[in-house]
Amino acid sequence: MKEYNFYEVERKWQKVWDQTGLFESPDTSSKKFYVLVMFPYPSGDLHMGHCRNYVIGDVIARKKKLEGYDVLHPFGWDAFGLPAENAAIKRGIHPREWTLKNIEGSREDIKKMGISYDWKREVMTCNPNYYKWTQWLFLLLYKRGLAYRKKAFVNFCPSCQTVLANEQVLAGKCERCNTEIVKKDLEQWFFKITAYAERLLKDMEKLDGKWPRRVIEMQKNWIGKSEGALIDFPLEQNPDIKLSVFTTRADTIYGVTFLTIAPEHEILKVLIKDSEHEKKVLEYIENSLKVPEMERASIERKKTGVFTGKYAIHPFTKEKLPIFVGDYVLVHYGTGIVMGVPGHDARDFEFAKKMDIDIKIVIKPFNEELPEELESAYEEYGVMINSGEFTGLDSFKGIEKVCEKLSEMNLGKKAVSYRLRDWLISRQRYWGAPIPIIHCENCGTVPVPEKDLPVLLPEEVDYLPKGKSPLESSEEFMNTECPECGKKARRDPDTMDTFVDSSWYYLRYIDPENDKQIFDKEKVKLWIPVDQYIGGAEHATGHLLYARFIGKVLYDEGLINSDEPLERLFTQGMILRKTPSGEVEMMSKRAGNAVKIKDFVKEWGADVARINILFAGPPERDFEWTDEGVQGAKRFLLRVWKLFTENEDIFKKTDSQIDKDRLEGKERDLYRITHIYYKRVFDDIENYKFNTAIAAMMEWINHLYSFEFKLSPVFGYSLNMLCITLAPFAPHMAEEIWAKKSEQSIFKQRFIEPDKEIIEEEKITLVVQINGRVRGKLLVERGLTEEDVKKIALSIPNVKKHIENRKIVKMLYVPDKIFSIVVK
RNA sequence: GCCGGGGUGGCGGAACUGGUAGACGCGGCGGAUUCAAAAUCCGCUCCCUGUAAGGGGGUGGGGGUUCAAAUCCCCCCUCCGGCACCA
Numbered sequence: 001m002k003e004y005n006f007y008e009v010e011r012k013w014q015k016v017w018d019q020t021g022l023f024e025s026p027d028t029s030s031k032k033f034y035v036l037v038m039f040p041y042p043s044g045d046l047h048m049g050h051c052r053n054y055v056i057g058d059v060i061a062r063k064k065k066l067e068g069y070d071v072l073h074p075f076g077w078d079a080f081g082l083p084a085e086n087a088a089i090k091r092g093i094h095p096r097e098w099t100l101k102n103i104e105g106s107r108e109d110i111k112k113m114g115i116s117y118d119w120k121r122e123v124m125t126c127n128p129n130y131y132k133w134t135q136w137l138f139l140l141l142y143k144r145g146l147a148y149r150k151k152a153f154v155n156f157c158p159s160c161q162t163v164l165a166n167e168q169v170l171a172g173k174c175e176r177c178n179t180e181i182v183k184k185d186l187e188q189w190f191f192k193i194t195a196y197a198e199r200l201l202k203d204m205e206k207l208d209g210k211w212p213r214r215v216i217e218m219q220k221n222w223i224g225k226s227e228g229a230l231i232d233f234p235l236e237q238n239p240d241i242k243l244s245v246f247t248t249r250a251d252t253i254y255g256v257t258f259l260t261i262a263p264e265h266e267i268l269k270v271l272i273k274d275s276e277h278e279k280k281v282l283e284y285i286e287n288s289l290k291v292p293e294m295e296r297a298s299i300e301r302k303k304t305g306v307f308t309g310k311y312a313i314h315p316f317t318k319e320k321l322p323i324f325v326g327d328y329v330l331v332h333y334g335t336g337i338v339m340g341v342p343g344h345d346a347r348d349f350e351f352a353k354k355m356d357i358d359i360k361i362v363i364k365p366f367n368e369e370l371p372e373e374l375e376s377a378y379e380e381y382g383v384m385i386n387s388g389e390f391t392g393l394d395s396f397k398g399i400e401k402v403c404e405k406l407s408e409m410n411l412g413k414k415a416v417s418y419r420l421r422d423w424l425i426s427r428q429r430y431w432g433a434p435i436p437i438i439h440c441e442n443c444g445t446v447p448v449p450e451k452d453l454p455v456l457l458p459e460e461v462d463y464l465p466k467g468k469s470p471l472e473s474s475e476e477f478m479n480t481e482c483p484e485c486g487k488k489a490r491r492d493p494d495t496m497d498t499f500v501d502s503s504w505y506y507l508r509y510i511d512p513e514n515d516k517q518i519f520d521k522e523k524v525k526l527w528i529p530v531d532q533y534i535g536g537a538e539h540a541t542g543h544l545l546y547a548r549f550i551g552k553v554l555y556d557e558g559l560i561n562s563d564e565p566l567e568r569l570f571t572q573g574m575i576l577r578k579t580p581s582g583e584v585e586m587m588s589k590r591a592g593n594a595v596k597i598k599d600f601v602k603e604w605g606a607d608v609a610r611i612n613i614l615f616a617g618p619p620e621r622d623f624e625w626t627d628e629g630v631q632g633a634k635r636f637l638l639r640v641w642k643l644f645t646e647n648e649d650i651f652k653k654t655d656s657q658i659d660k661d662r663l664e665g666k667e668r669d670l671y672r673i674t675h676i677y678y679k680r681v682f683d684d685i686e687n688y689k690f691n692t693a694i695a696a697m698m699e700w701i702n703h704l705y706s707f708e709f710k711l712s713p714v715f716g717y718s719l720n721m722l723c724i725t726l727a728p729f730a731p732h733m734a735e736e737i738w739a740k741k742s743e744q745s746i747f748k749q750r751f752i753e754p755d756k757e758i759i760e761e762e763k764i765t766l767v768v769q770i771n772g773r774v775r776g777k778l779l780v781e782r783g784l785t786e787e788d789v790k791k792i793a794l795s796i797p798n799v800k801k802h803i804e805n806r807k808i809v810k811m812l813y814v815p816d817k818i819f820s821i822v823v824k
Numbered sequence: 825g826c827c828g829g830g831g832u833g834g835c836g837g838a839a840c841u842g843g844u845a846g847a848c849g850c851g852g853c854g855g856a857u858u859c860a861a862a863a864u865c866c867g868c869u870c871c872c873u874g875u876a877a878g879g880g881g882g883u884g885g886g887g888g889u890u891c892a893a894a895u896c897c898c899c900c901c902u903c904c905g906g907c908a909c910c911a
Contacts, residue, residue, distance in 0.1 A: 214905070217828045221907045228911080247911060260911095299825090299909055333910045340911095347909050419910055540906080615849070617836060622904095628850050629836080635864095636849085642864090692838065695848035702848090705865095767844050772892045774844055798878080812891055818843050820891045 004641045006605025010732040014114055022745055023061075023116040027523055029070035034527045035061040036506050036566075038535030038543070039076045039123075042102040043083065046109040047594035048609060048625060049575040049587030053534045055613050056572055056690065058115045060532055062728040063685050065116070067751040072527050073116055074509035076123035077103050080131075081498045082160060082176060085431040085463060095431040095463070099126055109597040114606045114732055116747075121509045125501035130508060131433035132454035133518040134501050138436055139447050141553060146192045147425075149445060153264055153331070154424055155293070156184040161465030162428045163188060165497060166421050167222075167542040172294025181293055189435060189494070190422040193549045197223055197418045200548055203564055211569040212620065218540040224419025229403050231339065231412040233259060233312035235271075236320060243267070243312050243323070246334030246417050249344065250406075251398035254387040255362035257352065258340040259312050260305060260324045262331035263288040268308070271323070277309035281325055288327035296327055303328045303351045315411045316388060326351060334417050342377065349377035362386050363395065423546065425497040430463035430470040432495030440482035440489040449483050455491070469493035502543055503550040506530055507560070521559060528560050529567040537571035544569070570688055573622040575613070584624055595625060607730035608634045614690040614729060636694075637730055639701060640722075644737045647710055647719060652741045654716025656724065656752055666707070667714045672758045673703055674718040679754035681725045690729075697725060724749055768793045769820045770802045786813040793819045 017023060037057040040050060061073040084095040084102075091098070103124065110117070123130055141147040155164045159179040163186060168175045193200075201223050204216050228248035235241045243259055261268055263285040272278045284306040288296070295301060305326030312321045321340075328347055329338050342352030342359040352359055363382040364370050370378055381395035390398050406412030426435065434455045436448035448455055458477040463470040471477050472493040482489040504518075510527045511519040535543075547566060555563040574586045577593040585591045600609055611633035616623040644651055663671050677700040684693035700722060707715060727734035727746050738746035760782070766789065768776035776796040780789075790811065793799060799821075806823040813819050 214828060218906050221827070224907075224910065226910075245911080249911080297909070301909080303909080328909050330910065338911050345911070347911075350909095417910080419907085537905085615836090621830090623836075626836085626850085632849055638864095691836090692848080695838075698848055765844070769843085769892070772890090777844070801878095810891065814843065814892095818892080820843085822891050 004638060004733075004736075006607060006732075007602055009736045010112070010114060010601070010606050013732045013735045014111060016735075016745075017114075017116070018119075020745070021120075022747060023065075023071075023073065024118045024120055025072040025074075026070055027526070029526060031069050032072065032527060032531075033061075033064040033069040034072045034530045034532070035064070036074070036509075036530045036533045038533075038539065039078050039502070039505060040106070041078045041081055041083065042099060042106045044102045044105060045589070045594075046106050046597050047587055047589070048597065048600060048613070049577075049594065051110070051113055051115075051597065051609075052572045052575055052613055052619070053536070054110065054113060054115050055610050056570065056619055056688070057532070057534045058113075058610075058731075059614065059685060059690060059728045060534075061116050062731060062747065063682065063751075065747050066724065066727065066749060071116075072121075072509070073118060074121040074123075075110065075115070075117040075119065076121075076505060076509065077106075077125065078498060078502050078505070079103065079124045079126035080432045080495075080501055082162075082429060082431070085429060085465075088431075089464060094459070096126065096459075099431075112597055112601045112606060113609065116731070121512050123505060123508050123512050125433075125498070125505065126431070128454045128456060129513075129515060131457075131501070133508065134433045134496065134504075135436040135448070135453050135455060136450065136518055137500070137504060137550070138433075138496065139450065139453075140557060141191055142437075142447050144553065144557070146195065146553060147189060148192065149187060149189050151185060151187045152190075153183045153185050153289075154188055155181045156186075157181060160429075161467050163424060163426060165424045165499070165542075167423075167499075167545070169293075172292060172297065183289060183293065188424055188426040189437075189492075190424055191500075191549070193423045193546070194418060194420055196549050196552055197225070197420050198416075199552060199563075200420075200545065201225055203548075203552075206564050207569070210567060212537070212571050215537060215540045215544065215569060215571060218537075219545055222420060222541040222545065225416060226418075227414070227416050229399070229406070229412055230335070230415040231315065231406060233315065233321065233339070234411075236311040236313055239313070241267075241270075242411075243337050244335045245337045245339045246415060247339055249341065249395075249399070250402040250412075251381075251384055251387075251390075251393075251395040252341040252344045252362055253316065253339075253402050254384070254390070255341040255343045255360045256314060256321060256339045257342060257358045257360060258322045258324060258348075258355075260326040260329050260338050260340055260351065261308070262329040262336040263325055263327050264331035265325075265336045267337075268325060271308050271310050275309050277307065280306050281308055284325055284327075291327065301328075303347065303354055305351060305355060307355075315406060315409060322357070324351075324355065332421055333419065343374060344377050344379055346377045346379060349374070360386065366394070423497075423499075423549075425500055426494040427497055428467065428469040428493075429465070429495055430457075430461055432498060433457075433501060434471065434477075435492040435494050435496055437492040438480055438482055438489045439492060440485060440487065442487060443482055443484045443489075446482055446484050446489070452483070457495075469495070471495070499543055499546050503546045504554070506533075506547075506566070507554070518559070524560055529562045529565045531567055533566045533569045535569075535571060536574075540571075570620070572619050573617075575625050576622055577625040587625065604630060604634060605637075605732075607637055607733050611636060611694060611730060615694045617691055619688055619690055636698060636701075637733060639705075640726065640730075641733065641737070643701060643704060644719060644723070644740075647715065648740060650711055650713070650716035651719045651723075651737075652716075654713050654720060656717065656720045656749075658714060658717040660755070660758060663714055667709065667712055670703070670707055670712075670714050670718055671755075672761060673700070674714075674721050675755045675759050677703075678721050678725055679756075679759065682751070682754070685728065694729065697722070697729075700725075721752075724751070764816050766816070767818045768796060768799055769818060770799065771822060772820075775799050775802050782816050784815075789813055789819050793821075 035057050037053045061071050065071050079099050084099045088095040088098050155169050157174040159177045169181050229250040230244050232242040232244050272281045305324040308323045310323045340348040342348040343361045364385050365382045384390045384393045384398045403414050436455045438446045440446050458474045461470050461474045478490050507519050511523050551565045552563050554560045576584050577587045579585050579591045579593045587594050612629050677696045680696040681693045723737050734746050766778040766780050776799045809824050810822040
């Protein structure tokens, strides 16, 4: 047998696919399937850890192709972003040059894996013909009132020298470089994603069963909806000023003994102006702003606060309630002011103890009494007490009634609050899409007219980070004319968050060359929704939320006809590997455990890599890359190869057609087994169970090896079917095998419906149980009657033995499955 | 604390809707081939017991429902992920 050279065979077929345009997708189709993988940041040498999603996507894409679909399976590059800039600064190369070089290298790597991409549709977010439309998208949001500029305390990373979105801050640290975030009061651009909070939440119903539950839960947590009420507390000195609070526990209203305002809250300045407390409060505010985000958010941290000297009036009791400032209150949640109910909220309890404020008990448990002196807040629901006209109501009714009453008094109403915050998209960096806005002294903020797009990123810029945008140092870029009044004006110096680029890329693949519009509506109508999206779960609350938001905006604008354009989502697990020091970690260059695509493919082959990745375990779970696994994958493929070379003649003489009625005995069995496995593999792909799909092929091959009549046509038939089944997983080898008999690519073959009739024909093993224990097995035809089974079952010697001297209490027959006897 | 997902041989992992637990692979053991080794091929491989047939135990722990539970219900332990001073 000639040795199989993975590397050469793979190179050969990749070239053929490329030259024949086998995987290019049409612009019209009556049966389409859009497979999308999250496009990568081009970081240079790619390794196996990067390509699990590409391999999964490829199996699905190739399977769909075999099923006769027109498949759109594109690829591109999320090419803007900080690393290019950082690397460029370090090496003195222009970010563009560095990025393009990386793309060249990465593209070669991906191609070596033999993924069936339509490379004609490749997009790069850093190309002007792409970011022109990212800018256009910005203007669309601006036009729709969804992009606005606001001064706010924002997250700033001192190391990256830029502000960050909420989603890019993990536990108070920069997601990218792990540096402690500081708060800066800056004027920045935001996208109003909060306006879509309810729809983003509610429409997840449509994704139920199609997206991983984990991702849905993460987004739900992130949006963080809670239902409650807004309650107004008029100021004692000036009842026209009302402090509005958000609460989920309106039933505790009679327990309010104070109010606390977040230190950042604007109203504080008004409250304390020219009062004796002004100095102390200002000092407190200043100090709390210095406390790092992480520390301030910590539950363990002792509560602090200062009395403002002012009082509010309780809407029902008209009591005077002292107003405090305290940094345990978050300015960006609810109204930034809370009502203090120390008896029924742990935080308020702690604060009240410290500040020596009254604690009132206004809720008692349903079935017991509370002690007079509380040791901690009672936070459960219960029955309202000491609550005036509401006393005696349970919490749920109480909330309703209190809200009703407040509404009547015009001092409150039911309300909903979200944890989600608006998306901060300004970045003080060079390598991104410039924000298409001009600041004019006369006209204010003026959007760049569409005809002037793209606002090109200037080439020659000092892009060393200085805490303000590098573009600001380019006079040529900054100076422009106001499109409205024609006077001298300045451009916005910031670039957009790269998540804006990636929020719509899947639409550009459909019409990548269009220079008249962001995309052609009709073309998009054909391919949208994306039938299968594949990527990492780490993007759950970032990219995937942004993409859904932008999708809805485009839907509202009438540009796409689905408000959830990413229909089915699969999130793959990570690839881990032992590091040189022996720990199992995510594969990465930094950890020193990366297996480079280039090197691996040369030594082992892409098909081996693909099988290893797919067989190692369920694709949604992490798996450890091991040398043993690689060996196993190679052994499997060589076994396949050997099977076909040893039986080449019969394989060539037969095809995927056979007259099953002329088969009997073992030949008929093989025909049946073939259809069982064939169906199993294709069903498993549909359910993302690639590991068991490969296991089924292994079993199939084991059967074929031990089949006696290797010259029988049914044997050749089975080989033909096997080759087609193998094709999505190890496409190069499948092509190589197929080429022995056909000029045409195996991917021009069409999926044959499995023969369900023959699968059903199988004899079954009927289990005989006595008192729940297996005491015998019967190989029988399907559909036997209870009488027949009983007769046979009771004649089994081992069954007889266990029934002897006992009384049969009950007999139970589950057709074609089990015969169960209960004895005493 | 709240929410979600896990825990099955030496290892990765199978098991439809409650119906033979451990498919498939890795590793290990035995054999064939070989001067020898690698590679390959064949057989065995959950644990205890038994020459064997068989018997007993067994899916994180405890209880329950059922003729029958990895699967359903209750309680607990533990690991992973998300959110968390969110009012």
